[in-house]
Structures are given as C-alpha cells and as structure tokens.
Amino acid sequence: MNILPIILIDGITYASWLFLVSAGITFIFGVLRILNVAHGSLYAIGAYLGATFVLRFAGQNQQSWTTLPLLLLGAIIVGLTLGPLIERLLLRRVYDQDEVVGLLTTFALFLILEDVMRLIWGIEPYMVEGPYRMFGRVHMAGIAFAGYPFVLTIVAVLAGLLLWFVLHHTSFGRQVTCVISDREMAGALGINVPRIDLIAFALGTFLAALGGAFTAPLTSVEPGMGVSVIVLAFAVVGIGGLGSIGGAAVGCLIVGLARAAAVQLFPELELVVIYALMVAVLLWRPQGLFGAIELRKI
Amino acid sequence: MRNSIRWIGGALVLCAGYLPCGPALAQSKPSEIKIAIVQFLSGAAAPHDAAAVNTAKLLTEQFNASGGIAGVRLNTIYVDEAGSTADKVAEYRRLVQDEKVAIVIGYTSSANCLAVSPVADELKTLTIFQVCATYRLIDKGVYKYVFRTAAHSASENIAAALYVLARKPDLKTIAGMNYDYAYGRDSWDVFKRTILKRKPDVQVVGELWPKFLATEYSSEISRLLALKPDVIHTVNWGAGLTSFINQAETRGLFEQSFVMMTTGLVSQIGILPKGAAFSGRGYHLQHPDPQTYAANRDYMKSYKEKFNAFPDYTGYFMAQAFYGLKPAIEKAVQAKNGAWPSNEEIGAAMEGLAFDTPRGHVLVRKDHEAVNEAMWGVTSGRNNAELGYPVLDDFRVFPPADVVTPEGKQTVEWIESWPAGK
Numbered sequence: 001m002n003i004l005p006i007i008l009i010d011g012i013t014y015a016s017w018l019f020l021v022s023a024g025i026t027f028i029f030g031v032l033r034i035l036n037v038a039h040g041s042l043y044a045i046g047a048y049l050g051a052t053f054v055l056r057f058a059g060q061n062q063q064s065w066t067t068l069p070l071l072l073l074g075a076i077i078v079g080l081t082l083g084p085l086i087e088r089l090l091l092r093r094v095y096d097q098d099e100v101v102g103l104l105t106t107f108a109l110f111l112i113l114e115d116v117m118r119l120i121w122g123i124e125p126y127m128v129e130g131p132y133r134m135f136g137r138v139h140m141a142g143i144a145f146a147g148y149p150f151v152l153t154i155v156a157v158l159a160g161l162l163l164w165f166v167l168h169h170t171s172f173g174r175q176v177t178c179v180i181s182d183r184e185m186a187g188a189l190g191i192n193v194p195r196i197d198l199i200a201f202a203l204g205t206f207l208a209a210l211g212g213a214f215t216a217p218l219t220s221v222e223p224g225m226g227v228s229v230i231v232l233a234f235a236v237v238g239i240g241g242l243g244s245i246g247g248a249a250v251g252c253l254i255v256g257l258a259r260a261a262a263v264q265l266f267p268e269l270e271l272v273v274i275y276a277l278m279v280a281v282l283l284w285r286p287q288g289l290f291g292a293i294e295l296r297k298i
Numbered sequence: 299m300r301n302s303i304r305w306i307g308g309a310l311v312l313c314a315g316y317l318p319c320g321p322a323l324a325q326s327k328p329s330e331i332k333i334a335i336v337q338f339l340s341g342a343a344a345p346h347d348a349a350a351v352n353t354a355k356l357l358t359e360q361f362n363a364s365g366g367i368a369g370v371r372l373n374t375i376y377v378d379e380a381g382s383t384a385d386k387v388a389e390y391r392r393l394v395q396d397e398k399v400a401i402v403i404g405y406t407s408s409a410n411c412l413a414v415s416p417v418a419d420e421l422k423t424l425t426i427f428q429v430c431a432t433y434r435l436i437d438k439g440v441y442k443y444v445f446r447t448a449a450h451s452a453s454e455n456i457a458a459a460l461y462v463l464a465r466k467p468d469l470k471t472i473a474g475m476n477y478d479y480a481y482g483r484d485s486w487d488v489f490k491r492t493i494l495k496r497k498p499d500v501q502v503v504g505e506l507w508p509k510f511l512a513t514e515y516s517s518e519i520s521r522l523l524a525l526k527p528d529v530i531h532t533v534n535w536g537a538g539l540t541s542f543i544n545q546a547e548t549r550g551l552f553e554q555s556f557v558m559m560t561t562g563l564v565s566q567i568g569i570l571p572k573g574a575a576f577s578g579r580g581y582h583l584q585h586p587d588p589q590t591y592a593a594n595r596d597y598m599k600s601y602k603e604k605f606n607a608f609p610d611y612t613g614y615f616m617a618q619a620f621y622g623l624k625p626a627i628e629k630a631v632q633a634k635n636g637a638w639p640s641n642e643e644i645g646a647a648m649e650g651l652a653f654d655t656p657r658g659h660v661l662v663r664k665d666h667e668a669v670n671e672a673m674w675g676v677t678s679g680r681n682n683a684e685l686g687y688p689v690l691d692d693f694r695v696f697p698p699a700d701v702v703t704p705e706g707k708q709t710v711e712w713i714e715s716w717p718a719g720k
Contacts, residue, residue: 114340133544133547143520143523144549223341223342263518270509
C-alpha cells in the first residue's frame with residue numbers, strides 16, 4: 001500500500017483542525033500583543049455551547065445538516081458575548097503593562113473559566129457525535145477516511161479566507177494593520193484604537209469558539225479539553241511566527257504532515273516530532289518562520 | 299497567672315502537635331473517623347473519577363445511617379488529585395499533619411500512588427489505593443501502611459490476552475494503540491507478553507503511542523486500517539477513548555479488527571458498535587449477577603436512585619475500599635476487646651482479610667495486594683430487561699489464580715516463567 005497519499009490526506013485534515021484551534025491565538029497576539037492563555041477555555045466554551053445547542057435543538061436527530069448552523073451559532077454567541085466582555089473588563093487594563101502581565105491575566109482567566117465551565121456544565125461528558133457520523137466515510141488510497149475532517153478542512157479554509165479578506169480588503173482590516181504597525185500613530189491619525197482592540201479580540205474569541213464547536217462532534221466535551229489544545233496551539237504558532245496568520249497556516253501544515261508521517265513511519269516519534277520541529281525552527285529563526293523581528297522604540 | 303497561661307498554652311500546642319490526640323491514634327474511641335478521599339475533582343480525569351466520589355458520599359451516608367464503623371461515624375473530606383505529583387505529596391503531608399485525617403483513600407494516578415507510598419509509611423497513616431493500576435507498586439516492595447483493595451492492571455491485560463486467544467485460536471496479528479505514558483506502555487507490555495508467551499507465532503504489526511488524552515486519531519486509525527491487525531489493544535480512557543470510538547467506528551475499524559478496550563465507562567458502551575470487546579477494568583454491572591447477588595443489586599440501585607446513572611468501575615472500586623476498611627477496623631477493635639486500635643493494628647487486621655463487596659469476594663493478601671476476578675465480554679447493543687444496564691455477550695470471568703500476579707513474584711517475571719505455547 002502506498003502510504004504517501006495517506007500521509008498527505010491525514011496531514012492536511014489534521015492541519016485544518018490545528019488551524020481552526022490556533023488561528024485565534026496568533027490573530028489576537030498580532031493585534032493586541034497579548035498571548036491569550038485563556039484561548040483554550042474559550043475553545044472549550046465554544047465546544048460546550050455548540051454541544052448544548054445540538055443536544056437541545058437537534059435532540060435525537062443529531063445526524064442532520066441543521067447541526068452545523070447550531071455549532072456555528074454557539075461560536076458566534078461566545079465571540080459576541082465573552083469576547084467584548086473580557087476585553088472591556090480585563091485586557092484593556094493591561095495593554096500598557098509589560099507583556100507578562102497580559103500573560104498572567106489571561107492565565108488567571110483560564111483558571112477561572114475552567115471552574116465556571118464546571119459550575120455550568122458539570123463534569124459529565126457531553127456527546128454530540130451525530131454530525132461526525134453524518135458525513136460517513138470516503139474511500140481513498142486503499143482505506144476509509146471519515147467525511148467530517150474534510151468538512152473541517154472547508155471550515156478552516158473559509159475561516160482563513162474570511163480573516164484574509166477582512167484584513168486585506170476592508171476598512172476595518174486596514175485600520176487593524178495600522179494598529180499592528182504602530183498603535184500610537186494609528187490613534188494620532190484618528191483610528192479608534194480601543195474599538196479595533198475590542199473587535200479584534202471578539203474575532204479571536206469567535207475563532208477559538210469556532211474551533212471548539214466544530215471539534216465537539218469529534219470527541220466528548222468534558223472538563224480539561226482546552227488544556228491539551230493550548231499547548232499544541234502554542235507550538236504551532238511558535239513555528240509559524242506569533243502574529244502571522246499565514247505563518248500559522250504554514251505551521252499547521254508542517255506539524256500536520258510531520259505528525260502523519262511519524263505515525264506511519266516512526267510511531268515512537270509521534271509526540272516528539274511536533275516539539276522537535278518547534279525547537280529546530282526557533283533555533284534557526286527565533287521569531288518563527290513568518291514572524292517579524294520587532295523593533296523596540298526607545 | 300501569665301506563667302500558668304503560658305504553661306497551659308504550651309501543653310495544648312504539644313498535645314495538638316505531638317501527643318497522640320488525633321482521632322485514629324487515640325486508644326479511646328474517637329468521635330469520628332476522618333477520611334480524606336483524594337480523587338480528580340477537576341480537569342480531564344474528573345468524569346472518570348466522578349463515580350468514585352459519588353460512591354464515597356453514598357457509602358458514608360449509608361455507613362453513618364447504620365452507626366458508622368465499629369460505632370464511630372465517618373467524616374469524609376474530598377480533595378482534588380489534579381496537579382503535579384510533588385504537590386500531591388505535599389498535600390498528603392498537609393492532610394495528615396494539619397487536617398489530622400486518620401485514613402487516606404484514593405489516588406487514581408499511578409505516579410501519585412508511587413510517590414505517596416513512602417510518605418504514608420513515614421507518617422504511619424493507613425492509605426488505601428482503591429483504583430491505582432500500576433503493577434510497579436508491588437514490584438517496589440511492600441509498604442507497611444499502604445494497601446490496595448483492587449487488583450492491579452496486569453490482571454485485566456492478562457485476562458484480555460486469554461480472552462482473545464480463547465475467542466480467536468487462529469490469531470495471527472496484534473497491534474496496540476495506547477496513550478504514551480506509564481499505564482499505556484505497561485499495559486500493552488503485559489498484553490503483548492501474555493499473547494506471545496501463549497502463542498509465540500503471533501506477529502506484533504504495530505505499536506502506536508498517541509498523546510495522553512489525545513482527541514484526534516486520524517493518523518492512528520489510518521495506520522491501523524492499513525496494517526489490518528486481527529486484534530487492536532487499547533487502554534485509552536476518558537475523552538480520548540470516546541474520540542477514538544467515534545472516529546474508528548465511522549471509518550470501519552471495528553468491522554476490520556477486534557478492538558479490545560480495557561478501560562472505559564458505562565456511557566462509552568452506548569456509542570460502541572456490536573462486537574467490540576470491553577472490560578472497563580471489571581464490568582460489574584453484569585458480574586456478580588445483580589439479579590442474584592444482593593450486594594451488587596443494592597449498590598447499583600441506590601447509586602442510580604441518587605445519581606441517576608449506573609456506577610462506573612471507579613465507583614465499584616471505591617465501594618471495595620469502604621467494604622474492606624469496615625471489616626478491618628471491626629476486626630482490629632474486636633482483637634483489642636473493644637478498645638480503639640492504632641493505624642498499625644488496623645493495617646495488621648487488613649492483611650489476609652477476605653470480604654464481600656458489590657463487585658464480589660475480595661482478598662487482601664499479606665503483601666497488601668488485593669486479588670479479585672477479571673472479566674471480558676463483547677458489546678451486544680442490548681440492555682438488561684429488568685435493571686437497564688448495557689449487556690455484554692460472550693461474558694467470561696477469569697479467576698484470580700489465572701490473572702493476578704502471585705504473592706512474592708513480579709508481574710513480568712511471572713508471565714515469562716509460564717511454559718511457552720500453553
């Protein structure tokens with residue numbers, strides 16, 4: 001059996017999932033210069049809310065197309081409510097502080113949100129495997145693949161295209177680019193920087209929740225699901241370069257293909273390969289593959 | 299006057315800190331038996347331990363309603379096991395020295411039970427590991443104050459090998475897909491060794507090591523589909539197992555290979571296709587038969603009534619700890635003609651103790667290891683007509699003599715000492 005096409009398919013579908021769960025981190029860092037440790041919690045809340053909607057409104061008929069808009073709705077609600085709330089109440093107070101303060105603030109938020117989720121949803125797992133099973137299987141390269149990961153690939157590509165379109169072809173995107181380049185100058189030119197910050201964080205939160213909501217059918221939604229994702233997401237954006245959406249996409253592809261190749265050829269290296277890649281890239285380019293070297297104002 | 303107050307205060311401090319004023323150390327009957335239940339209350343392992351915590355609460359209520367143990371009420375406190383192993387050791391000291399707990403029950407993580415054991419001996423505190431799976435604990439030697447009230451994980455993996463060899467005498471290929479940590483690696487090693495010892499011509503075609511609690515298995519399932527092993531062994535649990543089941547079933551892995559899951563919760567049986575092998579570290583909803591064995595039926599019913607769910611194996615294991623502790627204390631009290639025993643004396647009473655629990659008859663050996671049966675079956679898609687639990691078909695129970703490492707032997711050496719091919 002030729003394993004090359006299997007590695008390619010597995011690598012690309014895994015990369016798509018990785019992109020969905022990590023694009024928000026790199027986008028928020030790019031705009032706000034905050035490494036959002038609470039990203040994992042927002043991802044988990046997206047999963048919980050998406051699962052709740054599917055269980056509530058789709059009921060026993062989980063293998064239905066209506067579940068996909070329900071998952072999306074969960075992500076949108078998290079983006080529209082928690083995103084602005086967190087930005088207004090917490091993050092706005094730490095932009096002028098050292099970066100480590102932002103890191104610690106979001107870490108504290110992560111711990112708080114983990115307990116809040118436990119209070120709201122308890123510790124029993126939520127299972128919404130219907131959408132995953134609905135897409136059945138596709139036969140390629142001599143084996144069966146699930147159809148749902150290809151749906152995730154489409155969602156990831158759409159999310160990437162949406163980000164690209166917003167950043168490069170809208171007035172908001174141009175303002176974001178100005179804020180990224182120089183916050184003070186952008187403010188002096190009349191750009192409403194606090195508004196850009198708020199919308200950017202809400203968009204990043206939506207991306208985190210979108211990743212979680214569309215992961216819910218893959219797994220059981222339960223406590224701790226955000227923790228393991230955050231480590232992986234940091235590795236990916238570290239490879240691609242913090243703040244670069246294109247870098248995150250390339251980082252995801254590299255990690256996805258390397259992991260798929262390791263499982264097929266050297267299973268013992270499955271865990272090591274991702275972090276070994278990260279170390280190698282950071283030794284070569286400490287700013288990541290697509291990260292810009294930052295000039296410090298003095 | 300001031301001097302008197304100082305003296306009295308000093309005496310009180312001494313009493314609190316050094317003298318045997320703690321409830322279980324006192325030779326007169328204590329006002330309560332304070333027990334710390336250390337289980338995962340948060341994080342990814344919390345759903346796994348939920349039934350254990352629920353059972354501890356249920357049995358504390360039930361025991362206290364009937365007068366406690368030897369006439370003394372139980373006071374159980376619940377402590378989160380989440381955190382680093384170093385934290386757990388520090389917390390163990392805090393529980394004993396500051397909270398003054400008399401007995402500690404718990405520790406799901408093998409790393410935690412290995413780390414806590416020497417401290418239990420140092421602090422002379424009776425400690426019961428009710429679920430800790432590692433066979434390395436006993437391989438390291440016997441700790442005076444540490445007991446395990448359920449057989450370690452080697453038993454269900456040896457039973458898995460015996461079960462599959464009985465079902466598939468023409469078995470040719472096996473593969474493992476286990477979390478990359480001690481429990482995953484040790485369990486696969488025991489299963490593989492047992493298979494190869496009993497049937498040396500079996501080929502190991504794949505050994506996959508996904509990340510602990512991984513939820514994305516596309517590459518692993520592709521590899522297993524490409525390898526086409528007759529049997530796949532996994533000890534994955536929690537969200538990782540649910541994810542694996544969903545993804546593997548959709549891609550037809552269960553149709554191609556006989557998948558054996560040693561560790562799983564009742565809720566996960568509901569999403570499995572028919573014909574998958576399930577042990578759940580002992581499927582006690584079905585054995586001992588609750589329709590004829592009252593202890594199991596009563597526990598299952600009272601648990602379901604209180605928590606609206608069937609107890610997972612972790613619940614049965616917690617019940618096993620409580621039902622072991624009770625006769626041990628009662629035996630020790632009787633041996634002292636009604637006087638309250640020390641922890642050392644309760645421990646001595648537990649050695650060689652045989653007792654009945656909801657999951658059947660259990661013996662705690664002189665080496666502080668429990669022996670009990672192991673069991674396997676395959677999913678049927680049916681529920682029991684009267685009690686409603688999911689039924690496993692081709693259900694086989696393996697006696698301790700066949701699957702539990704004998705006293706004084708190490709697991710790997712014991713398996714290797716078997717005659718080859720028999």
